[in-house]
Amino acid sequence: MRLSSHGLGLCVTCRQPVRWSITAAGKRQALNPDPDERGNTVAFCDGLGVWRSRRPTTELPQAAHERLFMPHAATCPNQRAVPEHRLPAGVVSLAARRRAKRARR
Numbered sequence: 001m002r003l004s005s006h007g008l009g010l011c012v013t014c015r016q017p018v019r020w021s022i023t024a025a026g027k028r029q030a031l032n033p034d035p036d037e038r039g040n041t042v043a044f045c046d047g048l049g050v051w052r053s054r055r056p057t058t059e060l061p062q063a064a065h066e067r068l069f070m071p072h073a074a075t076c077p078n079q080r081a082v083p084e085h086r087l088p089a090g091v092v093s094l095a096a097r098r099r100a101k102r103a104r105r
């Protein structure tokens with residue numbers, strides 16, 4: 001299935017295609033362009049052609065009109081080039097998580 005081309009752009013660090021969305025907090029978040037069932041973010045294209053993304057919760061699980069996406073930051077090969085403090089709220093830096101895991105050993 002082909003999704004709307006709304007919001008498609010390029011990652012500023014790796015130049016891979018991304019789908020820009022606006023989070024519930026009003027921040028821009030790059031998603032990988034195609035839905036991914038391993039993703040942790042749901043998004044839908046609103047009536048104005050804007051992709052709205054959020055993290056599903058127990059209270060508000062994925063709705064029928066939402067698709068599951070992988071945040072681009074989770075797979076970006078140049079992720080280290082993006083300062084972690086610039087990651088959108090709710091996106092956990094995998095690099096930071098790996099570092100935390102190592103530190104606990």
Ligand SMILES: [Zn+2]
Nearest residue numbers: 011014076077
């Ligand atoms: Zn990238």
